[in-house]
Structure formats: structure tokens, C-alpha cells
Amino acid sequence: MQPHDVVVRGGTVVTPGGRHRLDLGIRDGRVAAISEDGSLAGAGSLAGGPAGGPEVIDARGKLVLPGLIDVHTHFGLTSGDIATSDDFYSGSVAAACGGVTTFIDFATPEPGQSVSAALAERLRAASRSVIDYSFHGVLIEPPAVEEVGALMEQGLTSFKLYMAYKARRLMAGDATLARALAAAGKRGGLAGVHAEDSDLVDETTAGLVRAGKTAMPFFAAGRPPEAERAAIARACRMAEDAGAPLYIFHLSTAAGLDEIRRARARGVRVWAETCPHYLTFTDDVYGRADGYKFVINPPLRKREDVEALWAGLAGREVQVVSSDHCPFPLAGKARGAASFLEAPAGIGGTELILTVLLSEGVAKGRLSLERVVQVTSSDPARLFGLYPRKGHVGPGADADFVIVDPEAEWTIAPGELHSLGDHTPYEGLRAHGRVVLTMSHGRVIYRDGEFVGQAGAGRFLKRGPTRQVLAFPLEG
Numbered sequence: 001m002q003p004h005d006v007v008v009r010g011g012t013v014v015t016p017g018g019r020h021r022l023d024l025g026i027r028d029g030r031v032a033a034i035s036e037d038g039s040l041a042g043a044g045s046l047a048g049g050p051a052g053g054p055e056v057i058d059a060r061g062k063l064v065l066p067g068l069i070d071v072h073t074h075f076g077l078t079s080g081d082i083a084t085s086d087d088f089y090s091g092s093v094a095a096a097c098g099g100v101t102t103f104i105d106f107a108t109p110e111p112g113q114s115v116s117a118a119l120a121e122r123l124r125a126a127s128r129s130v131i132d133y134s135f136h137g138v139l140i141e142p143p144a145v146e147e148v149g150a151l152m153e154q155g156l157t158s159f160k161l162y163m164a165y166k167a168r169r170l171m172a173g174d175a176t177l178a179r180a181l182a183a184a185g186k187r188g189g190l191a192g193v194h195a196e197d198s199d200l201v202d203e204t205t206a207g208l209v210r211a212g213k214t215a216m217p218f219f220a221a222g223r224p225p226e227a228e229r230a231a232i233a234r235a236c237r238m239a240e241d242a243g244a245p246l247y248i249f250h251l252s253t254a255a256g257l258d259e260i261r262r263a264r265a266r267g268v269r270v271w272a273e274t275c276p277h278y279l280t281f282t283d284d285v286y287g288r289a290d291g292y293k294f295v296i297n298p299p300l301r302k303r304e305d306v307e308a309l310w311a312g313l314a315g316r317e318v319q320v321v322s323s324d325h326c327p328f329p330l331a332g333k334a335r336g337a338a339s340f341l342e343a344p345a346g347i348g349g350t351e352l353i354l355t356v357l358l359s360e361g362v363a364k365g366r367l368s369l370e371r372v373v374q375v376t377s378s379d380p381a382r383l384f385g386l387y388p389r390k391g392h393v394g395p396g397a398d399a400d401f402v403i404v405d406p407e408a409e410w411t412i413a414p415g416e417l418h419s420l421g422d423h424t425p426y427e428g429l430r431a432h433g434r435v436v437l438t439m440s441h442g443r444v445i446y447r448d449g450e451f452v453g454q455a456g457a458g459r460f461l462k463r464g465p466t467r468q469v470l471a472f473p474l475e476g
């Protein structure tokens, strides 16, 4: 037997199927062997031998999870006159320090630009990424649906369409959405939506402006839950007509989840993502003096919505937790103190996905560790054409792992994080469980608070077709 390059020894390996104390043998960046605790590394070789024995990582007492796949990031994005705090280097470092080993960002064309041209720019910008990556193709008007086939051949097998943001010329009309669903679906791809009804949001917000109600506490009222529910209902009907699968980015409401449930009962293959902030905060924060830090679309919701999303995750109704990482500098966010219309929308979070799920989910009895692995790694890998290379603990899979100290307790503060964001909305939150090591392709890239990886080590991933993550028709 060839020697292993690295052995991860005696950790509790968590997969969707359960948890077991195992040794993992890694060779050439891939998992080469999985066997019982103590079988792959002798006690004497913990330091790794000068004779070329494997590097041994002692994971006893720790959890070993497949690396997270954050399928929703916005690195290096500019909104109006303001840029996000993280570019692809700092954003991918932050992600890596939170246990993320793959991210999917967006190739968003300017009006008149092709998605392929936008992708070429994003690929250049992402070349300094420290972890693996891909992009969703954003389809805007005039319709770029013709590009779907060519993009899929380049390994871009998922697409995003905005049902909101008409004024910013990001919105795709219903005809384009219907065509995109069909074009992606018939080729084995997946189209997803930012589900907010543009007219309803625009009319509601305009009403607030007319009434002079643009102070921060009114922010969430301008983008009501009904805007999300109505958009999801419409998109689900279009997916049903097209016989195509549908992905809902950043689900925020119980009403939206109800629509998804109704569509699934009709056999619609609709998958839902939510984000750490929708699982942590309520719209009460908009009444705080620093409420502008939480400006995000869709907005934060009520306590009942937060609980519905947790229950949806536990009950397999919500398939993915991703970050929507998009932090803006405090000076930009603080423009919202005068009027919510002035604050750029977006907050950071890629480094905290696992922390939030462990602290607010597992430690509070809302979610099992197995489900955490499923919603952060194995189901995203299936839906976005990366499985079983990613999101899987088995021979031949990329050796992308995160090791967690399940007992560590700490308090979230900007100084604890690696994002270049100058603040975090999670500041002061008590965390239970902590990432202590991240490995990408068998190399340690984060250990005990320090990023130790390399700029440019990440690889662009050509993705395959989407895979189903629930059986249909559903029972009940």
C-alpha cells in the first residue's frame, strides 16, 4: 500500500448518515482510506517522520465534517458608489477560516454584456481565491437565455434570476424566467430566483416614501413577507409548467416556506436555501440605533419566521444554508441612519455559517449535527453538480475537511474574524463550538486562529448536472 501524505486521526467523522470515530488517510489531495480509529497512524508518528511518514493530525475529541460549500457569496461587488469589504482573496480567507472549502459566487452581466464576458471578468478576479470556487450565471434582460447551453458546457450549471430590482436593471421578467427554467432544466441544470415581487416591493416602499417613513424602523415594512410569498408561488408555477427544478435563494419567511410545501405536494422539484442571519435575528434590530447594519434584501423577519426556518431545516424542507456574504463598510451602512434608502444592502457571514448552526441550532436542540452536514455540504454538492467530489466523505473525494472543537465557547467580535469587514452584525453573540482547522485538497489552510493557506490555491470547478435531494412524490 502506498503511504498516506496525511492522516486525520481519531476524529468523530460526521456525515448525513451518522457519526463514527475514524481515521482518514489522504493521498494526493484526496481521501484514500477510511478506517477505524487508530488503524492508520501509530502513536509514535504524531509529528510525522523525517523518513517521510504521513503528517498526522490528531482529531481525537473533535468533530470532523466535510468542508462547507457556501453557494451564495458576493465577493468583490460594487453597489452604486460603494464596494464590499471583501474581495476574492480576503473573502475566501474568511470563508476558509469558517470551514468553507468551496464557494459559488455570481457572474452578473452589466446591461448589454454577455454572461460569458461577465464570467471572464469574475474568473480573473477570483484567481487569488484560497479555496475552490464556481459561479452562478445571472440572467438579466434582454434575455441571456440563449447562453444557457454554452455556459453549461463551461461547467456553469446553475443560474440566478432576480424577480426584484427592476430599477437597477437586474430583474428578469416572467417570460425570461420561464424560458430560463426550461432551458436549464432540460439540460440538467438548475435555475434559482431572488424571490421578491418587484412591483409589490416598489409600491410598498414608494408608499412609505410618500408618507415620510424612511427612518430605519420602517425598512422591513417596505419589503413585506407577501412580496416573497407571491414571488415564490409564481416561480413554483412556472417551474411546474416547465417541468424543471427551481432553487429559492435566501428564503426568509414562514409564508414562503408554506408555498414551497404546497408546490412540492404537487410534485414540483423546488429547493430552498436560507442564511445564518434569517436564523439569528428578527426585524426588531431595525429599531436599534445601529439598525442600518442589518439592511439586507429580503429583510429580517419575525420570531415566527425564524422558528419556521429552523423547523424547516430540521424537517428537511429547507435544503441549504449559505451566507449571502456581502459586507459593506460601516461608513456606507451608516448612511441608513438618515434613510433606509441610502444604506447598501448586504451583510457578512461566510465565516460564521457553521458557528451559527452549531450555536443557535445544535446547542439549542433545534438541529442535529448530521443535518448540519447535509445543509452545508452534501445537499449543496448534489444540487450544484459537485457531488461526490465534494460534500462526501469517501475514497476519491477531495480531502476538504473542517475540524471543530465542539466544547469551545467564545464571543463573536470583529477581531475574532478574518473578513476585512470592519464590523459584524453578530458581535456579542455567544458561540458554542469553534472551527479549529480547515483542510483543502489535503492541505491545512487554517489552524487555531491563523490562516495558513495560499493566494491562488483555489481552483475553478466545472460543475455537473443537478441532483435531486428529496424523493418525489412526497409522503403526506
Ligand SMILES: [Zn+2]
Pocket: 072, 074, 324
Ligand atoms: Zn445574494
